Amino acid sequence: MKLSRGQMMVDPRAILPVVAIAVGLSAGALVLPIDRRLAMEMLLVFAMAQGWNLLCGYTGLLSFGHHAFVGLGAYALILTVNALGISPYLSLGASALVCVLVALVMVLLLHRMRDAYFSIGIWVLADSLRLLFGQWEWAGSSRGVVLDASAIDPAAFADNVFWLALALALTTQIGTYVLLRSRIGLALMAIRDNENGAASVGIAVARNRLAAFVISAAICGLAGGLYYLSVLYVDPSGGFDIDWQIKILFIVMVGGAGTLEGPVLGTLIYFGLRELFRDAGDLYLIFQGATAMIVMLLAPNGIWGSIQARTNWRLFSIRWTPGPQKPGE
Amino acid sequence: MKPVLAVERLEKRYGVKTVVDQVSFTAAAGECLGIIGPNGAGKTTLFNLLDGCVAPNAGRVMLDDVDITHLPQYRRARRGIGRAFQIPRPFAGLTVFENVLAGVVHGADRSTAPQRRAIEILEAVGLAHKRDLLAGGLPLLDRKRLELAKAMSVGTRLLLLDEVAGGLTEHEVHQLVDIVNALKRDHAVIWIEHIAHALMAAADRIMVLHFGAKLVEGPPADVMASAIVQEVYLGISVDVAADR
Structure with missing residues (x-):
């Protein structure tokens, strides 16, 4: 079954994967x-x-x-x-x-x-x-x-x-x-x-x-x-090593679970912190833990989750909308 | 008329307690069957047996002449059984529109334009203007409307309404009765309700459950007037109980 998505001529979201590929390849x-x-x-x-x-x-x-x-x-x-x-x-x-x-x-x-x-x-x-x-x-x-x-x-x-x-x-x-x-x-x-x-x-x-x-x-x-x-x-x-799971958990929770952008952000934060405190030894783990705790307290839905709740920004929107609202609604 | 739903000697026991006891009835398209009974009479359990949440110990459930007694819940929904739960079960992280669309695209009637269908349903229950809001943020009354909309999204043959009028204002109850009266034109509707005048306005027949068994079934006025029903409600007249 094929679903139509609204009445728009070009769905701007449909070109997003292409943009992502282009950005990914050039960054690579x-x-x-x-x-x-x-x-x-x-x-x-x-x-x-x-x-x-x-x-x-x-x-x-x-x-x-x-x-x-x-x-x-x-x-x-x-x-x-x-x-x-x-x-x-x-x-x-x-x-x-x-x-x-x-x-x-x-x-x-x-x-x-x-x-x-x-x-x-x-x-x-x-x-x-x-x-x-x-x-x-x-x-x-x-x-x-x-x-x-x-x-x-x-x-x-x-x-x-x-x-x-x-x-x-x-x-x-x-x-x-x-x-x-x-x-x-x-x-x-x-x-x-x-x-x-x-x-x-x-x-x-x-x-x-x-x-x-x-x-x-x-x-x-x-x-x-x-x-x-x-x-x-x-x-x-x-x-x-359960450290793999901990990395994943940190990235998704800090970035924002249930958003497609959250893990991207979370990955940048995780590796950013790691590189920043590369020479600090165990201190790095303390910073990682503190970051996780602070984010959970201030933004329980993760950083991107909070941004999304406030601004309704979505780079990868998976929301269904019935097309433009009819006049008078 | 050929019944949409035929229930034969349905029985559910929990341990030694028989919660639904040898209940048989039918429901046809174009009619609304009301179900009343005191708390604990087995009304909601009966719905659980009909929509497939719970497996019966004995008896049969036939939908459009097909035995669905052993079909899982989602397969029954796909055959056109929609249920509005007494306690609404919205998909909190999805929008109002997506809540209804989920049922439309997974339910029985997938041929027509699903998005248009979802909007039609939302318009029917008066939620179209809130279609882009998250369902988790809706106030109780809108959750009840959404619950009805979700039932309609899959319930192309049979609608099971479990106390959908509870907590509504008088005006909203009238709106709801209008919706049910419109729905029953091409659906079989079974409605559990404590608000007697709402049920009287929509039901073509009323069935009374008591300790899991069918006590009486008949035209609404006759059932409400019958001495046995008055007695089941412990001497309190039904209208007095409903008007509280």
Whole structure:
């Protein structure tokens, strides 16, 4: 079914993805010669945060266990490259696939849990995976696995990983935008706001929620796979480090959950703080915590959430409007 | 006339307590069936069984000659059952327009222009001018209107209205009765209501539930006048109870 969007000749919002691609690519080309590593990490963490935001901010499931997918994506990629000798770029498919499959198994275990029970349940599963990989001899147990260096072409490798990270970030942003503007987006937000009310207007709650969970898992898996591809090595305490989840949580909460702009802003703030206090050691963690607390007190909906509430600015608007109001209304 | 909804010996038990006890009735398009009964009579539970929130222990629910007893809630909604809950369930983060559109695009009638349909519904309940406001910020009366609009967004065959007149002013009750009278032309409407004169003005039949069982069913005036109904309301006349 195709929905028409109002009577406007050209919907200015429709060109936004194109603008985002153009800005992203030119920013990428500018950053590329300078500090690729940091830019790449920012793009990947942003993608994770936006994927998580789809689940938490738009579907209403607060996951504390998405680091599971970062680690799984990394292991899936490195192990398939080492075992099958295929190109690491193709192995990204394995990262996504493994995360989708594990997400489906998790749903079987967690599908009756809501709110804090879900959050803690998935956290336990993520930590169980860390312990499992720590015991798994073939996957290097607690020592981790090193990527078979013969699988990569060192000359172009760093550039390729960077452009893939940029592609993932852009695809995530535009994909979420398109998804949320569709009928499915309406369903997800209805489920977030009132699960029973959503079912009563014909929305398949379980199926839509599952879709959001699987998509967010796949995005985190791809980002995790790319990140650990760039460092050529993964171990359980790094790949399944809850610090990934904390980063995501900080970025989305500070930026604004349930907004598409929030994670962009949050990522800039997170890395800005980190670079600013790079030499300050543990002091940095104190500043990070303080920032999170201050933002939550002053702007419970995140910084972009507050800006949006006051100004009604939306760079990526997913609001449905029935077109121009008729005269006399 | 062929009934839209046919309920056969529907039963729901919680432990040893039978909340809905062997209830059978029908509702056809073009009529409004009123349901009254004291608190705890099982009225809302009956609605839960009809819209699929809750599974019955026995009995059948037929919609347009199809057995929907075991269909999940969202599939029943897609077959054209719309429900206005007693406590409104708005999608707080969505606009009034999106609240209604969500039902239109997921419900039974997806062929027509969905946005126009959503606006029509909002105009019918008098919310069209507030369509761009967030549903979470609406005052109670508008939430009640929105709840009715959401029921209409999917309820192309059957509308279940659970105390939609509660808390409205006299004037608003009259407006609501007009809306229901317009709706029942092409829908089957079942309306649970404590405000007796509103129900009398819209219902073609009234069914009285008491301890989960059907006590009487018949034309509104006869039912309201019957001694047994007066007694169920513990000797308080229905009109006195409603006028409080």
